[in-house]
Amino acid sequence: MNLSGLRPAATPQKTITIKLFFLTPFMKLSSKTVLLSLVGVIFASTLVEAQQSPAQKSAAEDLLSLMNSREVMLSAFSSVMGPMLAKVPEAKAPAVKAAFMRFAESVADAPELNEKIIGLYSEAFTEAELREIIAFYSTPTGKKALAKLPELMQKGAIIGQKIAEEKQGKFQEEIKAIMEEK
Numbered sequence: 001m002n003l004s005g006l007r008p009a010a011t012p013q014k015t016i017t018i019k020l021f022f023l024t025p026f027m028k029l030s031s032k033t034v035l036l037s038l039v040g041v042i043f044a045s046t047l048v049e050a051q052q053s054p055a056q057k058s059a060a061e062d063l064l065s066l067m068n069s070r071e072v073m074l075s076a077f078s079s080v081m082g083p084m085l086a087k088v089p090e091a092k093a094p095a096v097k098a099a100f101m102r103f104a105e106s107v108a109d110a111p112e113l114n115e116k117i118i119g120l121y122s123e124a125f126t127e128a129e130l131r132e133i134i135a136f137y138s139t140p141t142g143k144k145a146l147a148k149l150p151e152l153m154q155k156g157a158i159i160g161q162k163i164a165e166e167k168q169g170k171f172q173e174e175i176k177a178i179m180e181e182k
Contacts, residue, residue: 077104
């Protein structure tokens with residue numbers, strides 16, 4: 001979405017450059033950007049220091065283990081690799097893919113990432129709630145949910161992105177009208 005060079009109706013001979021820096025992050029979101037933003041949010045959670053009991057942290061760790069969080073994260077990285085590799089010369093693709101997967105594994109295996117995610121879950125749920133979630137995910141339906149949710153979330157994100165693209169024109173017109181108001 002390029003809003004620079006908009007011309008107000010009252011002064012067609014002048015060009016007004018409008019820079020909407022606050023909208024820039026939302027204008028060209030790729031799945032890679034979304035994934036890296038989510039990783040950033042996880043690391044930003046260091047700003048919140050909550051008091052969690054060792055039992056609560058242990059329950060959160062058990063839940064993350066049950067949820068295969070490392071594999072889910074690596075799968076998310078892999079899903080954004082395809083579009084990225086499409087922009088890389090074919091001869092360089094294997095080396096870029098290997099470098100990207102080393103990067104993904106270094107993020108997924110970072111001890112501080114696991115600690116921060118455990119903190120997020122410990123902050124959001126009591127120990128009893130975490131144990132109830134673990135109990136559910138240990139059932140056949142819970143196991144099916146764990147297996148299906150990453151794929152469903154990815155498909156949902158694609159649907160949301162397509163709808164956002166369809167509605168982007170109207171949004172651009174609205175912003176243009178706001179910016180042209182006196």
